[in-house]
Amino acid sequence: MNGKCADIGLIQAYLDGELGPAESAELTAHVGMCELCSSEMAEAEMESAAVFAALGGELDALVPTQRLWSKINSSIEESRSRSLLDRFAGFISFVFASPSLAAAAALLLVAGITLTFVLKRPDAVEQAFAPVPTTAESDTRASSTGDTALKPVSTQVSEPADTRPHQYDAPTAVKASFTTTGKPPLPRTGTPSAVQIQATSADQTYQRTIAALSATAANQKDTLFSPSERVAFERSLALVDDSITRLQAAVRKDPKNDPARQALYANYQTKIDLLSSVTQKEELVASLK
Amino acid sequence: MRYRSLQILLIAAAISAAAATTLAQADPKPGPYVPKPAIQPAPVYGPSTSVIERSLPVAANLTASLCVIKGNVHINGWDRKEMRVLIKDGSDFAFRVLESDSDGLAAWTTLQSSPNGPRRSPSSDCVSGDRIEVDVPFGSRIDIKGQESTVEVDSVRVVKISNVGGDASIRNVSEGVSATVYQGDISVMDSSGPASLETTTGNIVAVDLKPRQPGENFRAKTNNGVISVSGLGFRQSEISTISGTVSYVGKILEGGSYSFATTSGSIRLELPETTSSIIAASYGFGGFNTDLPMKILTEDVSPGSFKRVTGQIGGGGATVKLSTTSGNIVIKKR
Numbered sequence: 132m133n134g135k136c137a138d139i140g141l142i143q144a145y146l147d148g149e150l151g152p153a154e155s156a157e158l159t160a161h162v163g164m165c166e167l168c169s170s171e172m173a174e175a176e177m178e179s180a181a182v183f184a185a186l187g188g189e190l191d192a193l194v195p196t197q198r199l200w201s202k203i204n205s206s207i208e209e210s211r212s213r214s215l216l217d218r219f220a221g222f223i224s225f226v227f228a229s230p231s232l233a234a235a236a237a238l239l240l241v242a243g244i245t246l247t248f249v250l251k252r253p254d255a256v257e258q259a260f261a262p263v264p265t266t267a268e269s270d271t272r273a274s275s276t277g278d279t280a281l282k283p284v285s286t287q288v289s290e291p292a293d294t295r296p297h298q299y300d301a302p303t304a305v306k307a308s309f310t311t312t313g314k315p316p317l318p319r320t321g322t323p324s325a326v327q328i329q330a331t332s333a334d335q336t337y338q339r340t341i342a343a344l345s346a347t348a349a350n351q352k353d354t355l356f357s358p359s360e361r362v363a364f365e366r367s368l369a370l371v372d373d374s375i376t377r378l379q380a381a382v383r384k385d386p387k388n389d390p391a392r393q394a395l396y397a398n399y400q401t402k403i404d405l406l407s408s409v410t411q412k413e414e415l416v417a418s419l420k
Numbered sequence: 421m422r423y424r425s426l427q428i429l430l431i432a433a434a435i436s437a438a439a440a441t442t443l444a445q446a447d448p449k450p451g452p453y454v455p456k457p458a459i460q461p462a463p464v465y466g467p468s469t470s471v472i473e474r475s476l477p478v479a480a481n482l483t484a485s486l487c488v489i490k491g492n493v494h495i496n497g498w499d500r501k502e503m504r505v506l507i508k509d510g511s512d513f514a515f516r517v518l519e520s521d522s523d524g525l526a527a528w529t530t531l532q533s534s535p536n537g538p539r540r541s542p543s544s545d546c547v548s549g550d551r552i553e554v555d556v557p558f559g560s561r562i563d564i565k566g567q568e569s570t571v572e573v574d575s576v577r578v579v580k581i582s583n584v585g586g587d588a589s590i591r592n593v594s595e596g597v598s599a600t601v602y603q604g605d606i607s608v609m610d611s612s613g614p615a616s617l618e619t620t621t622g623n624i625v626a627v628d629l630k631p632r633q634p635g636e637n638f639r640a641k642t643n644n645g646v647i648s649v650s651g652l653g654f655r656q657s658e659i660s661t662i663s664g665t666v667s668y669v670g671k672i673l674e675g676g677s678y679s680f681a682t683t684s685g686s687i688r689l690e691l692p693e694t695t696s697s698i699i700a701a702s703y704g705f706g707g708f709n710t711d712l713p714m715k716i717l718t719e720d721v722s723p724g725s726f727k728r729v730t731g732q733i734g735g736g737g738a739t740v741k742l743s744t745t746s747g748n749i750v751i752k753k754r
Contacts, residue, residue: 373745388728401660404641412602416584
């Protein structure tokens with residue numbers, strides 16, 4: 132996505148929580164650095180907020196969410212996977228609930244057993260039943276061969292590929308193409324050029340701290356942040372990273388440039404504060420539960 | 421052979437009839453198999469149009485802790501030794517006294533959601549409501565944690581706010597303000613005491629704040645947003661944002677230490693002509709401009725490098741550090 136603006140559909144899909152983790156991460160990283168996409172996302176989010184505010188609780192009650200669809204789908208899958216034995220047990224219990232149905236079943240059973248004995252006699256087959264031709268048009272369950280017309284036909288109706296009444300279609304925006312704005316993204320730290328800098332011990336201490344906090348923040352931010360917060364976070368992170376990269380270059384060029392070094396350390400601290408804010412927010416949220 | 425078959429048939433029929441009778445007696449009307457609904461209906465916490473109001477005799481220097489899941493919170497100081505809470509369309513609540521003073525009045529109390537409330541959150545003791553009004557003595561210390569709430573505080577002694585989302589508006593606080601908001605604006609007016617204002621995404625506005633005692637600090641920080649400060653009476657101030665503009669209108673006090681920083685954004689100061697300060701400005705991509713006469717002490721503004729300018733305005737009685745990586749630094753005459 133680098134260097135290309137995200138389609139509005141993709142942004143909307145992100146706001147609706149429909150993108151996967153990898154796509155979300157890629158999008159937020161891009162939006163964090165792209166003014167155009169950032170403003171588009173803010174606009175889309177405001178529109179969504181306006182719609183949700185207008186519909187209020189009715190929307191919550193009437194419109195199935197992705198989680199609800201998941202439950203529906205899993206329920207359908209569960210019912211599909213019910214064993215044939217369970218279905219048979221259900222049928223038996225239904226039949227034996229009524230004495231008349233039970234009697235009918237007993238008669239059927241008797242008739243079936245009688246028929247079995249009779250059909251076991253080779254000479255009786257031709258006398259009892261002549262082959263009955265069937266056609267696919269008249270009975271689609273019948274076999275195409277006439278000599279097996281009385282064989283039990285499987286009642287297991289082959290189900291269509293997907294009978295879910297409201298199969299959730301992933302928005303096509305996920306696969307949307309991107310247009311080039313010609314605005315290159317800002318460089319990020321972690322690139323070889325940034326790492327190659329001759330770091331002082333202070334640098335190394337800062338960078339170790341940042342690395343540890345980054346790993347923690349990466350695990351937490353997806354669950355803690357709303358879409359707009361996450362974009363804002365990624366944007367701030369990108370800005371600080373860009374500033375660090377530039378200041379590292381300035382210090383490397385002139386190691387005696389104390390203001391640049393102080394500004395570099397200040398930016399390290401800013402990044403530490405930024406990453407720490409994720410944990411702090413998690414603590415606050417946890418304290419409210 | 422045929423008699424043998426008939427015997428078997430009769431036995432099978434008898435077994436079937438016996439089974440049918442047994443099942444019919446066990447469950448007279450079991451009905452056909454009906455799958456259980458996969459989705460349970462959502463619990464209903466409302467509807468409610470209720471107003472619940474309670475009060476409690478409290479000490480003049482009360483400490484009140486509130487935890488608010490959702491709602492518009494209005495806290496006002498009054499000249500009575502009483503705490504009154506009104507929640508409209510929200511959870512029922514109860515006072516929980518943690519400490520009492522020598523007169524038996526509540527010195528530290530907290531609000532707790534009551535299980536009878538129509539909209540009680542199922543997993544929290546925090547209260548919620550469309551409107552939450554709290555009146556406390558002027559000398560109270562208020563500690564609020566909020567998840568999704570706008571908070572307005574007026575005329576109390578100390579305020580501490582930690583809010584996940586929502587704006588915070590504070591005024592007339594006499595002994596200190598601490599506000600941390602993760603998504604929302606913070607505005608503080610006409611207050612004294614140490615001030616720490618921090619928001620992750622949002623703007624900060626501070627007007628007419630001053631220390632109550634010497635040595636107290638003012639700190640304002642946002643990651644994404646504008647910081648606007650005017651009429652500040654602190655000698656030690658630290659104002660920073662990652663993405664946004666910093667605006668400061670007011671005096672630079674003698675002997676003070678001021679720090680203004682932004683990573684991506686401009687810094688704009690409007691200072692009186694009588695300002696006396698050492699100015700240390702550093703900037704990467706942008707410019708530095710001052711309307712006030714400044715004597716350059718050191719300067720390195722060679723193209724491509726991280727630029728730095730140190731100068732003296734007036735007698736140089738204070739220190740002002742200005743830092744931006746991408747943005748302009750402007751000092752205007754007020």
